[in-house]
Amino acid sequence: MPTSKIKARGFDVDRVQLGDIVLTTTRKFQSRVIQVGVGADISHAMLCVGHGSVIDSTPEGVQARNLARIVIEAGCSAYVLRPSKPLSAGQVNTVIAYARGHVGARYSIGNALKSLGLKVSPGRRQFCSRLVAQAYESAGVYLSQSPAFCTPGDLLRCELLEPVLDAVFELSPEQEAARRKADPVQEMRDATNALLKSARKIAPCIESLNDIDVHLIEHPQNDARMVEAIHASGYLELWRTQVANTPWHYDVNQLIAHHVLESAAQDYCADVVEEEVRNPSHFAPMRAAYMRYHMAYPLEYFSLQVELYTTLAKNHAQRLRVAITLLERKGVLTAEYTPPVLPHTLKWYLSLADWDPRLSLRVAQAVQAAGENTAICTMCTKEPTRDYIAITPPPAGPGTYRLCDECYARHATEEPLELIPAS
Structure with missing residues (x-):
């Protein structure tokens, strides 16, 4: 059911898998113009990178969004597409890594319009469907003859993709109101953009967060200025808000007290464990990567990133530990004994x-x-x-x-x- 003329709809995040492509549109004039240009009833593309998490490119730049917060307005189309030939685990990881690596890159209205006709040099800025097509291209899958100028319509018509059934459902008024509340992910987008805005004053060539790392390796003399920028952006302190807003994620007794229904707490914990199995946290690998950077280039910026990812990894591990503890108490999860890895092997x-x-x-x-x-x-x-x-x-x-x-x-x-x- 691509459209509904009566009710707003939302995405069922449990039906959307890693690497899935989400296509949407709105009733805004700009979206209508894009629909005409691409010859389809959609105007925007997103890529699923985690349970309920998507990355897209908008005038805000390349950013993460909460799929469970998105409301599809009545009369607007929406699709979830998946490769008809399943990607390997390695390909999925490559696609997701590509998208994550471009977080913060600026949006290119010019290239988005050029994708509708004239093909010129693509540049390094992004637009929505290009990001998706290039992410797949990085894994050896070509969704378009020209990924750098792929349109949302090209994705919808791509023979390598097929629709995911029942990925969209009608929202009740209460569900719609809940989804339209303030999105906590917006704080991350704001902090990321603030950091990149300052970073571009230091080096105009910087597009994404990854570019900051590359720039500092090549220009270590800018370390102090970049450290000042990341402190001023609030990027390093975002985790405190998350912990303060959801303390029950990190304490099993608060978890039980937070959920009115016992079954709701159990369902939450099952989702946490299942998501870790499907999509293991990237915090620990990021910590190791920044430690390697710091070993080769002992800059304070890299040291701050090590501290940040140490905290994020520990918080994530505690959240997972709380979920496992509750499930073990309920007898629905049995711990398997794994012999410890002996030191110095x-x-x-x-x-x-x-x-x-x-x-x-x-x-x-x-x-x-x-x-x-x-x-x-x-x-x-x-x-x-x-x-x-x-x-x-x-x-x-x-x-x-x-x-x-x-x-x-x-x-x-x-x-x-x-x-x-x-x-």
Whole structure:
């Protein structure tokens, strides 16, 4: 059902998968003009990058949005499209990474209009359907003969895509009113745009957040100015608002008290766990990436990003831990025993590199310098040592250490540990 002349509608986020393409329009004059130009009843394209999360390009720039907040006005069309030949997990990750990598890039009205006719040099700015087509192109899937000038109509008519049935439903007046309330994701968009506005005063060539990293690597003398810009934007403090607004995400007792219906709390927790399985959090990999940047280029901007993603990864892990705890209490989720990864093994190094590449490299070098002696302490290289595991697993990495008594006493005050049985 592409349109409804009577009621507003919304997207069923449980029917929309990673990599799906969402097409919409509005009753605004500009949207009507685009519909005529593209020869279709839609004017805008978005890409699903998480459960209920989409990325698109609008005059605000390339930004993330909450699909569950979008209201399709009565009389307007909407579609969810999915490749008829399913993408591999690697392709989906590539598509999503491309879209995330362009967050903040400015919108190009000129290129959006040129996509309707004259094909000229595309430039680095984005418009909605180009972003989607180029994201797919990065994974080796061509949704248009010219991805740089792909239109929403091209996507709708693409033979490689098929519609997802029942992805749109009619909203009750109460549901519509709830969706039209202030969107908390707007704070992220505002902070991102504020950061990029300041960054472009330093380097006009910057389009996306990723461009800031590249610029600082090439121009480290601008580190202090970029640090000032990110502090002034509020970008580093957004997580505090999220925690303050939803404290029940991080405490199982508050979670139970927050939901009037016990089943609602259980459904929420099931969604959190299912989403982690379908789309693992990118906070820990981002932390590791910025740690590698900081190892090669010891700039304060990269250090601030490490601190930010450390906090985000820990908050996400706590939210997941709370959801799992409640489901285990209800008997609908049974924890499976996984043997701990023994310290200073190849698997341990690789796992630790996903959370703390600096420590992983340092221990590997120390073991090698000690004549391949893996019995040395993870932290100080002394002996004798014993193997420990964190009582509360970290957001990523093995969570195990080989420690001397002195380092155990010091480390255990920050992260409770217990001995790994010798067997």
